[in-house]
Amino acid sequence: MTKKQSVLFLAFFILIAASVLPAQTPPAVFEQPLLVTSAGQSSGDAQIALQLTKKASLTATLSKAGTSKDLENQKTLVLVLGASMKGLGSAGLDTNKEKERIRELVAEAKRKAIPILAMHLGGAQRRGELTDEIINEFLPAAKMAIILRSGNQDGLFTKICKSTDIPLVEVDKSLDAVEPLKKIFKK
Amino acid sequence: MTGTETMSLNRFVRAALLFALTVLVCVLSGREFLSMRAADAIYPSPGLTAARALSDYFPALKGTPGDTPVYVYAGPKDGGNVLVIGGAHPNEPAGFVTAVVLAENIRAVRGKVVIVPRANASGFTHSDPQEGSPQRFPIATASGERWFRLGSRVTNPIHQWPDPTIYVTPTGQTLAGIEARNLNRAYPGKAGGNLTEKVAYGIMELIKKERIDLGIDLHESAPEYPVINAIVFHENSADLAATAQMELQAEGFEFRLEASPPNLRGLSHREWGDAAGIRAILMETPNASHGRLKGKPSIGLIIDGKDKFYEKAARLGRLFVPFGPDGIPLRDRVARHLAGLRAILAGLTELDPGKAVEVEDLPTADRVRVEGIGAFLR
Numbered sequence: 083m084t085k086k087q088s089v090l091f092l093a094f095f096i097l098i099a100a101s102v103l104p105a106q107t108p109p110a111v112f113e114q115p116l117l118v119t120s121a122g123q124s125s126g127d128a129q130i131a132l133q134l135t136k137k138a139s140l141t142a143t144l145s146k147a148g149t150s151k152d153l154e155n156q157k158t159l160v161l162v163l164g165a166s167m168k169g170l171g172s173a174g175l176d177t178n179k180e181k182e183r184i185r186e187l188v189a190e191a192k193r194k195a196i197p198i199l200a201m202h203l204g205g206a207q208r209r210g211e212l213t214d215e216i217i218n219e220f221l222p223a224a225k226m227a228i229i230l231r232s233g234n235q236d237g238l239f240t241k242i243c244k245s246t247d248i249p250l251v252e253v254d255k256s257l258d259a260v261e262p263l264k265k266i267f268k269k
Numbered sequence: 270m271t272g273t274e275t276m277s278l279n280r281f282v283r284a285a286l287l288f289a290l291t292v293l294v295c296v297l298s299g300r301e302f303l304s305m306r307a308a309d310a311i312y313p314s315p316g317l318t319a320a321r322a323l324s325d326y327f328p329a330l331k332g333t334p335g336d337t338p339v340y341v342y343a344g345p346k347d348g349g350n351v352l353v354i355g356g357a358h359p360n361e362p363a364g365f366v367t368a369v370v371l372a373e374n375i376r377a378v379r380g381k382v383v384i385v386p387r388a389n390a391s392g393f394t395h396s397d398p399q400e401g402s403p404q405r406f407p408i409a410t411a412s413g414e415r416w417f418r419l420g421s422r423v424t425n426p427i428h429q430w431p432d433p434t435i436y437v438t439p440t441g442q443t444l445a446g447i448e449a450r451n452l453n454r455a456y457p458g459k460a461g462g463n464l465t466e467k468v469a470y471g472i473m474e475l476i477k478k479e480r481i482d483l484g485i486d487l488h489e490s491a492p493e494y495p496v497i498n499a500i501v502f503h504e505n506s507a508d509l510a511a512t513a514q515m516e517l518q519a520e521g522f523e524f525r526l527e528a529s530p531p532n533l534r535g536l537s538h539r540e541w542g543d544a545a546g547i548r549a550i551l552m553e554t555p556n557a558s559h560g561r562l563k564g565k566p567s568i569g570l571i572i573d574g575k576d577k578f579y580e581k582a583a584r585l586g587r588l589f590v591p592f593g594p595d596g597i598p599l600r601d602r603v604a605r606h607l608a609g610l611r612a613i614l615a616g617l618t619e620l621d622p623g624k625a626v627e628v629e630d631l632p633t634a635d636r637v638r639v640e641g642i643g644a645f646l647r
Contacts, residue, residue, distance in 0.1 A: 126502075126528060128509045128516060129508065129511040131516065133512055168496075168527065169528060172528060174528040207525065255518050257518070257519050
């Protein structure tokens with residue numbers, strides 16, 4: 083490779099990196115405080131989301147079965163996507179009631195212009211028919227999504243996010259979500 | 270001697286031989302049967318600060334098959350108090366063996382660790398009928414093979430009989446009658462209840478008297494059961510469970526987080542939190558030897574965790590954990606429990622520094638996987 087070629091290659095690499103990096107670390111678009119709720123009653127995943135917000139020094143409240151009233155004074159809604167039949171039973175909800183609750187919450191967030199951050203932290207083992215229904219219905223309402231890469235092996239998140247122009251941040255481990263969370267929330 | 274007399278003599282000799290053979294079989298099998306009542310030896314580490322019995326906390330258990338050793342490891346620095354229970358279900362060997370590994374290795378530096386390796390001591394004295402399970406399994410150590418009992422999920426019916434048609438737990442849940450002998454359905458126990466309820470009551474008394482802050486109950490579940498490779502948590506421990514799970518994931522251990530259902534009564538992760546107000550966590554590892562899809566029960570299945578039927582079930586997508594030709598050996602299950610314990614203790618320190626518990630010489634999961642369990646048994 084000649085010197086000229088090397089310089090050209092380096093310039094091309096910098097150009098590519100510059101165009102890719104912003105997509106991986108989106109700018110601060112969300113505000114605090116935030117309401118974390120489960121979409122599908124996988125309460126463990128919702129709890130992980132809450133702990134991640136704490137590690138990112140964000141002001142967050144967890145309401146596993148939050149309603150539109152809980153959005154009072156909130157500036158961001160975090161929907162933790164993932165269904166658990168055990169969780170639904172424990173919360174005294176069935177699939178239809180849970181979907182109806184999320185629909186109302188999303189509608190209220192839209193009415194109040196509260197942006198939605200979607201998260202999927204259960205990985206491959208949390209995917210399944212009901213979780214997929216929830217992802218398909220509610221992910222398009224999000225302004226951004228942070229997910230565990232292992233939950234996107236079939237590309238479902240990628241497909242929906244691409245078609246709806248939602249920035250998608252994939253992480254290998256839940257703890258890796260702390261840094262993106264710090265970056266996408268205004269101080 | 271006439272022919273009739275000779276026939277009578279032959280008949281007598283045959284009968285006597287048959288009788289002697291029957292007696293021999295009864296003696297040998299009886300000795301084998303009764304040997305199950307001898308408890309496995311546990312050799313506590315030099316870090317042990319007090320050896321007690323459950324009856325020290327609830328004297329009504331003294332002299333009963335429900336009494337069981339309690340090992341206390343108190344550190345020189347103030348901190349929290351943690352209870353670790355193994356053997357609540359004696360057919361789930363990783364829980365029991367992990368508690369033994371802890372007891373034989375640790376030294377507390379801050380706070381206190383209380384270990385009950387054989388929580389349901391009666392359950393270790395028998396096997397589940399018609400299962401054909403081995404009575405014992407060996408673990409090779411530097412000082413030779415050590416054998417451990419594989420017991421039953423429930424209390425020995427010789428010690429608690431008969432089962433009711435329907436069992437109503439101390440907190441009012443109705444269950445099948447056999448569950449009356451299941452320690453992990455009997456919490457918070459009853460002072461005047463059946464033997465299993467008395468053991469549960471004794472453990473609640475221990476929690477009270479040792480001023481326990483966090484209780485950890487070590488279990489195993491069948492690979493076809495959805496609550497597996499899991500941390501089950503009382504809602505008061507949700508932050509701790511999530512913090513531990515994230516640390517474990519970062520170390521390469523995938524654990525499901527399962528919230529303890531408030532309407533499922535009698536279990537440690539529910540009643541320890543509700544009745545005693547302590548943080549409560551239960552951990553499950555995958556154990557093919559007590560699953561329903563297994564092939565022939567054997568010592569190999571317990572130790573190596575290999576089973577062709579589970580492999581097939583995994584290929585058909587019927588399991589909740591990966592299951593390949595290498596199986597899921599006891600060594601890996603104990604390593605997983607140890608990793609979970611370490612992450613939970615670290616999480617407790619992070620979330621509630623005043624209740625921190627620090628221990629030395631807690632074997633790491635990596636070392637157990639590489640060197641084997643026996644390297645950490647005396």
